[in-house]
Amino acid sequence: MLRILSKIQRIGIITEPMPATDQAVLEQVGQQLRDRVGEQFGGSLAIREVDAGSCNGCELEIHALNNPYYGIERFGVHFVASPRHADMLLVTGPVSRHMEAALRRTYDATPEPKLVIAVGECGANGGEFGVSYASCGAVANVIPVDAVIRGCPPTPLNLMRGILEAVAKRSP
Amino acid sequence: MNEAWIDALLELLAQRGIPVTPLSWSGPTPTRLISVEADDWGTLAREIKAADGRWVAGFGDWIEPRAARQGSRDGGFGEDRGENLVINACFEKNGAYLLARTAVERTTPLLPSHTPAFAAADRPERHTQDMLGVAFSDHPDARRWTRHQAWKDKDFPLRKNFPAAGQVTGPTAPDDRYRFLAAHGLGVYEIPVGPVHAGIIEPGHFRFQAVGEMVLNLEEHLGYVHKGIEKIAEGRDADGLARLAARVSGDTTVAHGWAACMAMERAAGHEIPTRAHALRALMCERERVANHLGDIGAILNDIAFTFGFYQFGRLREDWTRLSGQSFGHRFMMDRVIPGGVSTGINDAHRSAMLHQITKMRPDIQGLMAIIDDNASVEDRIDTTGYLSPEQAKGFGAIGYVGRASNVDFDVRRDAPYAPYDRLQVNVPVYHYGDVAARIKVRFHEILASFELIEQILASLPDGLIATAWRQPPAGAEGLGMVEGFRGEILTYVRFGEDGRIARFYPRDPSWLTWPALEKLVRDNIVPDFPVCNKSVNGSYSGHDL
Numbered sequence: 001m002l003r004i005l006s007k008i009q010r011i012g013i014i015t016e017p018m019p020a021t022d023q024a025v026l027e028q029v030g031q032q033l034r035d036r037v038g039e040q041f042g043g044s045l046a047i048r049e050v051d052a053g054s055c056n057g058c059e060l061e062i063h064a065l066n067n068p069y070y071g072i073e074r075f076g077v078h079f080v081a082s083p084r085h086a087d088m089l090l091v092t093g094p095v096s097r098h099m100e101a102a103l104r105r106t107y108d109a110t111p112e113p114k115l116v117i118a119v120g121e122c123g124a125n126g127g128e129f130g131v132s133y134a135s136c137g138a139v140a141n142v143i144p145v146d147a148v149i150r151g152c153p154p155t156p157l158n159l160m161r162g163i164l165e166a167v168a169k170r171s172p
Numbered sequence: 173m174n175e176a177w178i179d180a181l182l183e184l185l186a187q188r189g190i191p192v193t194p195l196s197w198s199g200p201t202p203t204r205l206i207s208v209e210a211d212d213w214g215t216l217a218r219e220i221k222a223a224d225g226r227w228v229a230g231f232g233d234w235i236e237p238r239a240a241r242q243g244s245r246d247g248g249f250g251e252d253r254g255e256n257l258v259i260n261a262c263f264e265k266n267g268a269y270l271l272a273r274t275a276v277e278r279t280t281p282l283l284p285s286h287t288p289a290f291a292a293a294d295r296p297e298r299h300t301q302d303m304l305g306v307a308f309s310d311h312p313d314a315r316r317w318t319r320h321q322a323w324k325d326k327d328f329p330l331r332k333n334f335p336a337a338g339q340v341t342g343p344t345a346p347d348d349r350y351r352f353l354a355a356h357g358l359g360v361y362e363i364p365v366g367p368v369h370a371g372i373i374e375p376g377h378f379r380f381q382a383v384g385e386m387v388l389n390l391e392e393h394l395g396y397v398h399k400g401i402e403k404i405a406e407g408r409d410a411d412g413l414a415r416l417a418a419r420v421s422g423d424t425t426v427a428h429g430w431a432a433c434m435a436m437e438r439a440a441g442h443e444i445p446t447r448a449h450a451l452r453a454l455m456c457e458r459e460r461v462a463n464h465l466g467d468i469g470a471i472l473n474d475i476a477f478t479f480g481f482y483q484f485g486r487l488r489e490d491w492t493r494l495s496g497q498s499f500g501h502r503f504m505m506d507r508v509i510p511g512g513v514s515t516g517i518n519d520a521h522r523s524a525m526l527h528q529i530t531k532m533r534p535d536i537q538g539l540m541a542i543i544d545d546n547a548s549v550e551d552r553i554d555t556t557g558y559l560s561p562e563q564a565k566g567f568g569a570i571g572y573v574g575r576a577s578n579v580d581f582d583v584r585r586d587a588p589y590a591p592y593d594r595l596q597v598n599v600p601v602y603h604y605g606d607v608a609a610r611i612k613v614r615f616h617e618i619l620a621s622f623e624l625i626e627q628i629l630a631s632l633p634d635g636l637i638a639t640a641w642r643q644p645p646a647g648a649e650g651l652g653m654v655e656g657f658r659g660e661i662l663t664y665v666r667f668g669e670d671g672r673i674a675r676f677y678p679r680d681p682s683w684l685t686w687p688a689l690e691k692l693v694r695d696n697i698v699p700d701f702p703v704c705n706k707s708v709n710g711s712y713s714g715h716d717l
Binding site for chain 1: 482
């Protein structure tokens with residue numbers, strides 16, 4: 001136990017402030033986020049992540065949002081286990097045809113008001129996989145999408161920006 | 173690598189009067205290639221089983237009548253019968269691989285199954301059945317596997333008359349009629365889980381039969397992230413295939429990219445610079461370490477030891493950032509290209525990597541000491557999810573799942589490819605087969621990868637990082653084997669006209685570890701399923717294709 005405590009003390013808090021270069025933009029987004037999340041989501045934004053056919057690359061970077069460097073929970077954003085608890089769906093793609101029904105059902109199970117973000121090149125436009133007998137392509141081909149975060153995969157920082165911007169953009 | 177077992181096998185088959193035709197590759201694929209008659213397909217598997225060989229992979233192919241004749245002893249397929257289907261199966265023993273193939277007529281595609289001899293062949297054969305329409309006569313399980321409801325049961329996506337766009341008429345129906353094994357009795361109940369899971373993970377369906385908290389049986393139903401990778405690979409050029417291969421499984425982007433490029437380069441007889449070999453291995457080892465760090469953290473999270481989760485998450489992020497700074501992409505995606513690699517590193521990157529290892533090694537050893545001494549961690553991982561050495565061998569399990577259950581195989585050491593043929597590869601093996609052993613293997617693999625990275629960086633060759641790709645003639649084919657973080661990846665590539673891909677089959681190691689998960693979770697409590705699952709960490713995308 002002592003070793004655990006000493007390790008924790010030695011490592012300290014490593015959570016980073018947003019990079020200085022984007023400070024102005026992010027402060028603005030952060031302010032809007034606090035306002036909007038406050039108004040629309042009772043001060044906390046619950047995200048349900050849905051892998052609708054991804055290669056798992058996007059998931060790794062979404063995971064990273066919860067590591068101690070990015071610590072996305074400090075913005076009142078957390079990931080939940082059920083769409084019924086969610087304000088936002090973070091959907092990676094391409095949407096495989098075998099996941100089409102599950103994605104629709106997940107969307108239907110998410111209470112209004114809800115936001116949908118399509119993540120990654122595949123979620124945005126089908127990426128390397130496009131539309132085929134097995135793939136519906138972009139998330140927007142299956143459910144309504146409010147915002148898109150591009151990248152293959154998007155970096156954790158870009159994911160964070162995308163989530164903040166999507167919330168800020170939404171009018172109450 | 174010792175091919176004596178193959179010679180002994182061929183001699184035995186000759187004594188039995190079973191005709192075998194040796195074939196040759198278009199390029200330097202170091203794998204023996206033979207063809208046998210369709211009727212002898214089952215016998216071949218039984219003999220290899222008797223010789224203690226391992227079933228590695230199986231995949232079908234469509235081939236032009238002319239080429240198909242070459243694969244048949246007496247050339248007995250007339251032009252008028254049109255297309256023929258070629259079925260391949262790959263075996264390994266003592267690091268020596270054997271690829272066997274046979275052909276069946278498209279009109280009566282029936283073949284003896286390898287599943288009675290090798291459990292590992294079960295799902296791959298069902299995949300071939302769904303994708304190419306080959307029936308395996310004595311297969312113990314006739315159910316579909318990869319196909320859900322996106323195409324009809326008489327349609328086969330890998331047949332030439334099946335358009336890549338398919339014949340989509342509307343939304344795809346949910347696959348809610350798959351026939352799971354059922355259990356009956358007092359107090360027996362079912363838990364359906366997925367395809368959308370509670371965590372940030374890939375989709376698949378798990379059907380549990382349980383009594384109280386005890387798992388009686390688990391059945392997996394995968395295929396949800398089937399993206400038609402094999403079909404949409406057709407017609408791509410070499411660069412396009414490398415990009416697709418890099419997205420077979422995002423966590424294995426380097427190793428899958430490497431295996432595909434290795435297969436293409438062998439098909440084309442294309443030599444790559446020694447610096448490119450070294451950089452590929454450097455990236456592959458970095459990928460292995462990143463995944464092991466992340467997964468050890470995630471396993472600890474699944475047993476609510478959040479200290480470990482955050483510490484290993486921190487280390488993974490440190491590691492991933494340096495990969496990003498050195499190679500321009502946090503996962504080093506698309507850095508392996510046909511003919512070499514697309515990014516070099518400079519001296520600053522080299523020093524940073526060496527410095528990082530010096531710093532991280534004691535950090536990880538310290539963390540493992542804490543984990544080892546923690547009674548509550550021990551309580552959750554010791555004896556949990558036990559896979560016996562016999563079971564692991566029976567399933568053909570490889571990678572850390574195999575190595576935690578005494579399956580002592582690693583492509584880098586046993587069938588070495590450049591640059592590992594000049595490096596010292598340490599392979600940790602344990603026999604006690606539980607979650608703790610799988611963590612232990614991964615921990616020691618991290619340390620082994622550190623040593624490999626140090627060896628690579630100590631003698632990083634100068635020179636070019638790639639040579640210009642020259643497209644091979646139609647019919648050129650090659651096989652690539654790479655030890656990814658989950659274990660052996662096998663990738664087959666065949667070229668058609670104009671340097672375009674005619675067939676691409678990447679066999680992710682997950683094909684051989686998913687079945688082991690069903691077994692090792694039995695008699696565990698349902699709440700231990702997540703930690704059992706994470707300790708195996710099969711890829712859904714790499715499996716579903």
